[in-house]
Amino acid sequence: MRALYEALPYPSRDPADERQRLITGSPSQLDEVNHYVFAGRLDLARPFRALVAGGGTGDAAIMLAQQLADRAPQGEVVYLDMSRASRAVAEARAKERALRNIRFVEGSLLDVAQIAPGPFDYIDCCGVLHHLPDPAQGLAALAAVLKPGGGMGLMLYATLGRTGVYPVQEALRQLVPEGDMPARVAATRSLVDMLPETNWLKRNPHLSSVTDDDAALADLLLHPIDRAFRVREVAALVQGAGLTLIHFLPPLRYDPFTYLPDPALRARAAALSWIDAAGLAEALAGNLKTHVFYVVKDKAREAALAVPHARSIPVLIRQDAATLSRAFARKPRLGANLDGIALDLAVGERAAILLGAMDGQRDLSALRHETGLAPPVFDAAFATLYHVLNGLNLMLLREAA
Ligand SMILES: C[S@@+](CC[C@H](N)C(=O)[O-])C[C@H]1O[C@@H](n2cnc3c(N)ncnc32)[C@H](O)[C@@H]1O
Structure with a gap:
């Protein structure tokens, strides 16, 4: 896997673009972290330490560091990744923005307790745990360096929206030998182009757009380790690490009412626990490609999640x-x-x-x-x-x- 990200840092980013725009997204936008981890009560006048685990080319680290630079004088971001090429891109982006609040660490998140012990108020880990041989081991390593009362924003692949990916990965393992990455990408593109219309990857309109970009194509189809999760599997993974699941984003996609106009069916859905309701929504929608969600450590869901009140x-x-x-x-x-x-x-x-x-x-x-x-x-x-x-x-x- 290291070879993949050394050859094709993902997602591909040009540091010069930092002069024009800041890429923002979920999770880890600071207002979102405040809402879903700190019930809206995060005090940015106090020290705030964040870890971006598997930081890649820097999207989350740059967004968080810029938002902290603008709003939190004592904010610090630690970027951790094992790909030197990815780190070089992330570092160049930070330099372009003159950000001084990021510390770059190279290594595996499995060793985080030794190489970046924290503890951290917040951890971002997006698109990483599903590439580990044992995602539970990765999540446990991160949970160990999270402060009590702190939280994490995570992204894991979702099973139903990735319909079509895994049979093509299987075929590529049979047809495309290990080795030279440009040759593998070229062979992958050739295979994808010749797939019959009946192939589920071809039929999945929400995945076909990525195939124009080499790094995205490799990320989608050439990973040696890649698994996807249903909502209930996410819940089990989080519970196994002793953490509490707060919410999936955006909430309406995980609300069965979004897909159920029938009053009798809505009444049954209304009786479900929030997590069963989220799993039902996933099954009804059928198109969730990723799960973005927040978890907290040593804190009840009610104490983490902001709900509207007078203040x-x-x-x-x-x-x-x-x-x-x-x-x-x-x-x-x-x-x-x-x-x-x-x-x-x-x-x-x-x-x-x-x-x-x-x-x-x-x-x-x-x-x-x-x-x-x-x-x-x-x-x-x-x-x-x-x-x-x-x-x-x-x-x-x-x-x-
Ligand atoms: C798909 S990229 C995601 C990058 C970034 N989190 C994002 O969302 O844009 C996965 C990244 O995780 C890194 N990675 C994979 N396994 C890792 C590990 N055990 N420790 C640290 N980084 C890891 C890879 O090098 C790669 O940069």
Whole structure:
């Protein structure tokens, strides 16, 4: 596996692009970490140490380090990876941004207790554990350097959306010998191009786009070790490491109600535990390629996850409140496409008013005063809007320090 990432650091990134944009995403966006690990109460004036385990070409480390540089004077990121080529890309990106709050460590996350002992408030580990011979051993090694009360954001491959990947991997093991990586990638491309229309990889429209990029193609099909997880398998892995599962993202994709208009079926789904409901949603949707989720150590789910209350400050990510407010004033609905599932969601008649008053500073109590709505009317309107915007991972909660 080391050979794969030395030859083709993944995902491929050009450090010069840092001058134009910051790549952000889930997990590990700082507002998201605050919402799903610290119930919105993270105090960034205090020291905050994060580990990015299997940091690759640096997406999460650069995002976190930049957000900490902007907001947390005592924030530090430790980047750990065993691929020197990947580290070189990540380091060049950090240099381009003049970030001084990242420490680069080379080695295996299985040795983290020796080479980067922490302890850490937060750990990011995306797209890594499913490539280890024993993912549970990897998660246990990370859990050991996590502070009590701290959390992790993880990404693991999801079984159903990767339909078609594993039979082609099997064929490639029979047809494409080990060795020279460019030759293997060329042979893989040739095989993929000649697959019949009936092949499940060919039929999976959400995977075909990656085949244009060599590093993505190798990542998809040439891994010596690669497994995928169902929701219940994620839950078992997390529980096995003594950690508590908080939430999968974005929440609406893991909500069976998203896919069940029938009232009788909805009533049955409503009786399920949250984790069984998430597993049902996965089975109904059939298109989840990855699971992005948060876990915590030595903390109950209720103590980690932010829920709306009078002192919650709604924070919009990837969207601007004023723009959304204007759009909802014209039509109080939000369209979304979840990898082929088109949704048209009602945000409530008062969505425009609520968003018009949101400035990332006012809490719900102040927003209610500002909008002049009666408490029950405000609460119902916010609940409807929050269900949609939080559900699509566009709105999070924090509390004032
Ligand atoms: C698919 S890439 C993901 C990179 C990054 N986390 C991201 O999401 O963009 C997997 C990375 O994990 C690294 N890796 C795999 N096994 C590792 C291990 N045992 N210890 C440290 N890094 C590892 C690889 O070198 C590679 O850079």
